[in-house]
Amino acid sequence: MSSTPQKPAVLFVCLGNICRSPLAEGAFRAEAARLGLDVAVDSAGTGSWHVGEPPDRRAQAVARRYGVDIGQCRARQVTRDDFSRFTHVVALDESVLVTLQRIRPRDAAAEVALLLDYVGDRAGQGVADPYYGGDDGFEITWADVTSGAAALARRIAGG
Numbered sequence: 001m002s003s004t005p006q007k008p009a010v011l012f013v014c015l016g017n018i019c020r021s022p023l024a025e026g027a028f029r030a031e032a033a034r035l036g037l038d039v040a041v042d043s044a045g046t047g048s049w050h051v052g053e054p055p056d057r058r059a060q061a062v063a064r065r066y067g068v069d070i071g072q073c074r075a076r077q078v079t080r081d082d083f084s085r086f087t088h089v090v091a092l093d094e095s096v097l098v099t100l101q102r103i104r105p106r107d108a109a110a111e112v113a114l115l116l117d118y119v120g121d122r123a124g125q126g127v128a129d130p131y132y133g134g135d136d137g138f139e140i141t142w143a144d145v146t147s148g149a150a151a152l153a154r155r156i157a158g159g
């Protein structure tokens with residue numbers, strides 16, 4: 001049986017849960033702490049390839065450059081229960097959003113959206129997958145997830 005969580009709880013979801021969603025989780029944790037928000041935060045992947053692994057070392061490095069430690073994250077796969085445990089299930093790109101809409105239980109209360117939907121002029125856009133590219137891709141990912149995380153935190157704060 002699904003129940004409505006008491007406090008805001010945000011789950012960020014990408015494909016592998018080793019690059020984009022751990023970065024979004026880290027950026028959002030930092031922003032929520034800055035705003036004094038009482039909110040639960042986690043991340044997951046639609047795929048199972050990397051379950052149990054820490055974030056990609058390039059993702060850990062870019063977060064560390066901006067003062068955020070994501071080294072404690074361990075990859076897990078998203079589940080149907082997540083749609084009742086979290087108030088916001090946030091996809092990092094369109095393919096992830098399509099998967100989430102497919103597995104989402106019909107009666108689940110969670111708001112399901114793209115991360116950049118919360119950023120006015122970037123609604124509908126995905127955060128590009130940096131996994132097969134170079135280090136500069138991770139800088140772009142960090143910039144995208146920090147703007148999305150800040151906008152979502154403001155929205156949850158009621159601003």
Ligand code: 4NP
Nearest residue numbers: 014015016017018019020131
């Ligand atoms: P992420 O990046 O979805 O941002 O964690 C990926 C990591 C691994 C794979 C794909 C995307 N993979 O196919 O193994």
